Amino acid sequence: MRSARLREIVLDCARGDLPLNVGLMQIFIAAADAAEAERTLTAVLGSVERGGAQGAAARLRAMIELWRRTPQAYGMVTSVLQIEHRGWEGVGESQADWGSVFDRVVEISPEAGVALYSLGSPALLEAATAEIVERMREWNLLGEDRTVLEIGCGTGRFVEKLAREMRLGVGIDVAQKMLDVARARCAGIDNIGLVRSSGRDLAAFGDASFDVVLAVDSFPYLVRSSAERAARHIREARRVLRPGGSLLILNFSYRGDVDADRAEIARLATETQFEICRNGTREFAVWDGLAFLLRRTDRKLPEHAQRTGRP
Numbered sequence: 139m140r141s142a143r144l145r146e147i148v149l150d151c152a153r154g155d156l157p158l159n160v161g162l163m164q165i166f167i168a169a170a171d172a173a174e175a176e177r178t179l180t181a182v183l184g185s186v187e188r189g190g191a192q193g194a195a196a197r198l199r200a201m202i203e204l205w206r207r208t209p210q211a212y213g214m215v216t217s218v219l220q221i222e223h224r225g226w227e228g229v230g231e232s233q234a235d236w237g238s239v240f241d242r243v244v245e246i247s248p249e250a251g252v253a254l255y256s257l258g259s260p261a262l263l264e265a266a267t268a269e270i271v272e273r274m275r276e277w278n279l280l281g282e283d284r285t286v287l288e289i290g291c292g293t294g295r296f297v298e299k300l301a302r303e304m305r306l307g308v309g310i311d312v313a314q315k316m317l318d319v320a321r322a323r324c325a326g327i328d329n330i331g332l333v334r335s336s337g338r339d340l341a342a343f344g345d346a347s348f349d350v351v352l353a354v355d356s357f358p359y360l361v362r363s364s365a366e367r368a369a370r371h372i373r374e375a376r377r378v379l380r381p382g383g384s385l386l387i388l389n390f391s392y393r394g395d396v397d398a399d400r401a402e403i404a405r406l407a408t409e410t411q412f413e414i415c416r417n418g419t420r421e422f423a424v425w426d427g428l429a430f431l432l433r434r435t436d437r438k439l440p441e442h443a444q445r446t447g448r449p
């Protein structure tokens with residue numbers, strides 16, 4: 139069962155369906171140990187080479203090379219995961235926050251702590267960040283007269299970049315040590331605010347005070363805490379957004395059921411009067427995150443458009 143799963147991940151990478159760094163992260167998670175991950179990679183490469191699939195073989199050789207260049211990756215991914223796993227078990231339905239879990243994770247690696255698929259590599263994380271910001275630019279979310287609130291800003295990689303193209307960037311997070319790294323990164327940039335939040339709501343912010351609310355890989359923790367906490371953050375995002383403002387959620391949950399996430403977003407969007415612009419689309423080359431882009435509207439929306447995410 140496990141070996142079939144491992145082969146499936148490596149074959150996805152060989153076909154070019156999964157970014158190589160994401161594939162490495164996934165086999166590190168699925169394998170019993172580093173040796174099993176390596177054996178699978180070598181075996182699949184061997185069979186692909188025998189089958190004469192040049193492109194696929196080149197991708198797998200690049201994957202092995204990437205692992206060579208990030209020798210710390212296996213240990214980092216598994217250590218971060220162990221801590222998150224205990225948090226995952228412990229937080230459950232309670233109101234306890236993720237702050238202490240992420241305080242520990244950021245000490246292992248500020249890069250892997252916010253994006254495991256970076257394998258702890260600053261260059262990979264930078265490429266992923268730049269790609270997301272580029273997409274936000276294409277979707278017309280940025281602008282010198284606009285303001286952004288990021289829920290779960292972690293080490294501040296987005297607020298730092300967005301503040302260069304926007305009037306104000308505010309990042310909130312429940313983890314003090316994440317914010318310490320973010321403050322050091324953003325020192326000297328005066329249109330950035332970094333705030334430790336309760337994790338329960340956005341009560342610190344007034345109505346209609348932002349043009350964009352961004353949440354990258356933070357909703358899965360809200361969803362895990364409770365469905366109500368996630369729903370409350372969507373209602374709150376609507377409240378703090380100006381009419382026409384956008385909520386961009388990158389990854390809504392980690393339950394691995396894209397259709398369930400799309401249906402849940404469609405239901406919540408209808409309840410809170412958000413128009414769906416993107417409902418769980420794949421947009422990135424360096425990351426397999428799903429994009430949910432909602433726009434605050436003040437008119438009644440046809441139900442069909444909400445279900446499909448199409449006008």
Ligand SMILES: C[S@@+](CC[C@H](N)C(=O)[O-])C[C@H]1O[C@@H](n2cnc3c(N)ncnc32)[C@H](O)[C@@H]1O
Pocket residue numbers: 236237240251252253289290291292293294295296310311312313316335336337338353354355356359360
């Ligand atoms: C995987 S990290 C992603 C950080 C950042 N968005 C990025 O992509 O670089 C998730 C972050 O969400 C934060 N977080 C979890 N639950 C939260 C909540 N209820 N409110 C605010 N932040 C939260 C964690 O402390 C952590 O910094």
